[in-house]
Amino acid sequence: MELTNYPVAPIGSSMTHTKAYSAVAATSPLAPATISRRNPGPHDVQIQILFCGVCHTDLHIARNEWGGTTYPCVPGHEIVGRVINAGSHVKNFKEGDIVGVGCMVDSCRTCENCQDGFEQFCDKGAIFTYNAPDKHLGGMTYGGYSDSVVVDEAFVLRMPANLDLAASAPLLCAGITTYSPLRHHKVGKGQKVGIVGLGGLGHMGVKLAHAFGAHVVVFTTSPGKVEDALRLGADEVVVSTNTDEMKKHGSSFHFILDTVAASHDINAYFALLKRDGNLTQVGVPAEPLPVQVFSLLHNRRSFSGSLIGGIRETQEMLDFCGEHGITSDIELIPIQKINEAYERLLKNDVKYRFVIDMASLK
Numbered sequence: 001m002e003l004t005n006y007p008v009a010p011i012g013s014s015m016t017h018t019k020a021y022s023a024v025a026a027t028s029p030l031a032p033a034t035i036s037r038r039n040p041g042p043h044d045v046q047i048q049i050l051f052c053g054v055c056h057t058d059l060h061i062a063r064n065e066w067g068g069t070t071y072p073c074v075p076g077h078e079i080v081g082r083v084i085n086a087g088s089h090v091k092n093f094k095e096g097d098i099v100g101v102g103c104m105v106d107s108c109r110t111c112e113n114c115q116d117g118f119e120q121f122c123d124k125g126a127i128f129t130y131n132a133p134d135k136h137l138g139g140m141t142y143g144g145y146s147d148s149v150v151v152d153e154a155f156v157l158r159m160p161a162n163l164d165l166a167a168s169a170p171l172l173c174a175g176i177t178t179y180s181p182l183r184h185h186k187v188g189k190g191q192k193v194g195i196v197g198l199g200g201l202g203h204m205g206v207k208l209a210h211a212f213g214a215h216v217v218v219f220t221t222s223p224g225k226v227e228d229a230l231r232l233g234a235d236e237v238v239v240s241t242n243t244d245e246m247k248k249h250g251s252s253f254h255f256i257l258d259t260v261a262a263s264h265d266i267n268a269y270f271a272l273l274k275r276d277g278n279l280t281q282v283g284v285p286a287e288p289l290p291v292q293v294f295s296l297l298h299n300r301r302s303f304s305g306s307l308i309g310g311i312r313e314t315q316e317m318l319d320f321c322g323e324h325g326i327t328s329d330i331e332l333i334p335i336q337k338i339n340e341a342y343e344r345l346l347k348n349d350v351k352y353r354f355v356i357d358m359a360s361l362k
């Protein structure tokens with residue numbers, strides 16, 4: 001297969017080349033490419049990527065659905081791999097360790113948010129794993145749809161030894177993005193919790209909310225997912241297109257996590273919150289969602305957002321998943337099937353996370 005031309009590292013420079021899949025424009029499919037990675041500095045680890053999950057964010061950004069994508073774009077922020085090289089000052093990792101990299105690879109580390117463990121809200125802007133300014137090489141960061149990556153050890157996670165490696169890759173975005181708001185809102189025993197959308201994020205939300213002891217209700221637009229939702233840990237399933245079924249749950253939820261990636265009627269979910277109930281939005285439709293203020297006034301309801309989670313909390317989530325044997329339900333694909341996987345995401349045809357077997361890139 002022909003490789004797309006990339007700026008290549010001059011001989012003797014501090015860069016090496018690695019294979020990747022990239023989009024060169026919003027309308028072009030992902031295709032093989034060669035990219036540059038920095039050689040590891042004293043605090044860096046170089047990771048051979050074994051598996052990379054496919055998040056709906058990858059699709060939004062590859063196709064510039066939110067604006068702001070710089071091309072070429074190499075998506076991928078659910079990375080599991082093996083350390084193949086560790087810089088001289090690296091303390092926590094050594095060659096051969098199995099590690100993870102999620103949505104961030106750096107931040108300022110000195111602002112209040114960074115100091116408090118919320119690097120995702122860094123005042124100077126977190127450096128996301130792809131499509132963020134790369135201070136080392138210039139240009140933009142490139143994500144996990146590639147052979148290898150070099151990351152400062154402060155942004156590298158330890159993977160639980162007992163979990164299947166491919167199935168634990170999605171914990172690094174889908175896992176933490178659902179764990180963090182569920183924890184923040186103290187979801188647990190005695191609470192009725194809704195998860196809207198049974199895709200990558202949603203199915204992790206179900207598993208985690210169930211593990212925290214909540215009564216979990218899944219809202220899906222896909223009647224074919226009802227059985228799976230129950231198997232994944234839901235106590236009840238509502239097909240959200242059925243308004244009578246929706247009404248039965250009026251004013252009864254403590255907390256609802258909305259993972260939907262497309263436009264939908266958010267007000268129908270506000271109506272399901274009991275007094276002081278909260279709906280947290282983690283799905284990011286490209287278009288603004290219309291909010292009926294009246295549906296928030298009753299029951300003093302609140303509407304919030306949540307963005308992934310900090311490094312400390314991501315490690316806490318991984319350790320929790322290790323202890324409770326929680327992984328993602330995945331469909332392993334060779335990287336050559338990535339464009340097909342994107343089309344299937346758009347049809348809600350994912351059970352429940354695509355993970356790329358990076359050996360296919362060889």
Ligand SMILES: NC(=O)c1ccc[n+]([C@@H]2O[C@H](COP(=O)([O-])OP(=O)(O)OC[C@H]3O[C@@H](n4cnc5c(N)ncnc54)[C@H](OP(=O)(O)O)[C@@H]3O)[C@@H](O)[C@H]2O)c1
Binds near residue numbers: 055173221348350
């Ligand atoms: N906030 C964050 O930090 C963060 C992190 C990661 C991802 N995200 C965002 O979260 C969203 C979900 O990501 P994902 O990877 O979980 O996506 P996904 O696997 O494609 O799942 C999304 C699910 O939403 C439901 N859905 C899709 N279109 C719908 C529609 N028109 N009306 C109602 N429901 C619909 C479907 O579930 P059913 O078939 O069950 O209806 C679908 O499976 C994306 O927008 C992504 O960018 C946010």
Ligand SMILES: [Zn+2]
Binds near residue numbers: 055103174
């Ligand atoms: Zn993601």
Ligand SMILES: [Zn+2]
Binds near residue numbers: 111113119121122123
């Ligand atoms: Zn900061």
